[in-house]
Amino acid sequence: MSIQIPRGTQDILPGQSEIWQYIESKARDLSRRYQYSEIRTPLFEHTELFLRGVGDTTDIVQKEMYTFQDRGGRDLTLRPEGTAPVVRSYVENKMFGLPNQPVKLFYFAQMFRYERPQAGRYRQFVQFGVEALGSSDPAIDAEVISLVMNLYKELGLRKIKLVINSLGDKESRTAHRDALMSHFSPRISEFCSDCQNRLEKNPMRILDCKKDREHELMKTAPSILEYLNNESSAYFEKVKQYLSDLEIEFVVDPTLVRGLDYYNHTAFEIMSDAEGFGAITTLCGGGRYNGLVEELGGPETPGIGFGLSIERLISALAAENVTLPVETQLDCYFVALGDAAKDYTVKLAQALRLQGYSADRDYQDRKVKAQFKAADRLNAKFVAVLGDDELKEKKISVKNMATGEQTAISLDSFVDEFRRLQA
Structure with a gap:
């Protein structure tokens, strides 16, 4: 019996690897132009990092992590996302004390999630990500978004759409949380078990449910934009202004909440509008995560970043019939x-x-x-x-x-x- 590749993984063969190298070189060059430096973190981390950093109500933690015990009995997890490890390294290495602030980082990293494999989505995948830590200026939100938008455009993608939302600050989210609980509580028994568990812990996660997305209460759920306080509203308006100044088109979607618990204020996704790309159109997701550094033991530090799958990017290029000028001579x-x-x-x-x-x-x-x-x-x-x-x-x-x-x-x-x- 021959041994075959595990389900949800892939071999990147000669002829394909040159495409990956071209994309990586483009991303590295763009990161250099924006003054982001590379960071490399371990393939696995202590499981507690993701429980605290990603959130125990998320699908990643509840269903998708590859977790094991080493010979010393320590609980370890193969990295499912990039932000928590980068923030852990930022805190552990006291990068908040560096003279040049904010600290602007990028990474290429293999990620592991146990989910159903499908076109452009694997259990082992490679992510390019950017993190900017140490600034609460809405201009850096726009900078991070412009970096990834420019990457897609320089690679030749044209049929892409930027969707943004504000998740507000702590006060705004508390008010929205109360409204969501009042909205969903009377009929929560009609929802899946995951949503029922999330009602008390993090009701905003209900809005991200794939099973119950067509439920009538989803369509009438209170919008976070209705509960933004003056400070959060002004912040979001400034982000939108900067994006307009940079001539970056966007759509505001008040239902966009992202799949990780650490997001607040700006949240965004970039989607492919290419015909035949598939039902799952998201190419990139990111947002602001003020509070995550403190959660992982560091000082009060704002941050924002994104992560994109290289596999999804290559699928989008194929959907738009983009041929990269890969040099093979x-x-x-x-x-x-x-x-x-x-x-x-x-x-x-x-x-x-x-x-x-x-x-x-x-x-x-x-x-x-x-x-x-x-x-x-x-x-x-x-x-x-x-x-x-x-x-x-x-x-x-x-x-x-x-x-x-x-x-x-x-x-x-x-x-x-x-x-x-x-x-």
Whole structure:
């Protein structure tokens, strides 16, 4: 019996991995332009981090985490999301004391959630995320949103929609919580067991329920926007103003609550409007999480961030028929005729590689015609042909595969003359 890949995971093969590398390089470059620095956190953390950071009423904690005990009896969890680990590291390493504030971070990280696999959604997936800690300026909310919107646009996505909401501050959420409890309590028995459990702990989570989304009480539930106090309302208006200043179109959706307990004030999602993308259209989600740093043992510190799935991004690119300009061309392929020439091309290939060129040669002992076919498959810019006779004359023939032009150059100055052919 052959061993197959676990359900909900995938192999990223050559030909696909170059697409991932291109996306990652774009995200890294954009993060640099916005002055975000990379952080890398462990693949697994203490389970308590996610219980406290994500919230024990969330689907992630209740149903989706991969949790295990190590040999010391410690409860550990494979990372299901990126914000809590970054905030844990921020607190543990006292980054709140750094001279440059706010602390602006980005990450690429593998995440693990036990959920039903479907198109573009896996149990192991890769997330690109950004976190900005230490500023309560609504302008940084707009900056974080603009970063991810620009990433999608620079990669070629056009059919995307930004949806935003305000979840308010503590006072606003308390007033909204009371209204939701009064609204749902009389008929809570008509809802699923998860919603019944959330009524007392966090009634806002009911609005995010997938099972009962069509229930009539969902449509008439009190909107958080009706309970924003003056400060929260002014904050949200400022965020919207900055987005308008940046010419970023958005839609306000008062039912948007996100799936994690730590959000407050600004919450947002970016969705694909591409035809045939699928029922689950969300590409990216994020928001402000003032209070999370304190919950994890740090000083009072505001924060905002987002996370996006690379797999979902690639699915959206496919839905819009976007082809990324991935560079796969080989600079030089060596064709050798004779044993001495074959041996010599080992050194020539290394010389080019050390100067930054991509180079390859035959390792299958193939005939000359088959070697040229291999060069074609590898999309070689140049093919360098060396035989034993040419080796004695210290010459090598280099063919430009685009023009067909052939040039004989000296082996003694091969790298320098090859560089001139590239110009």
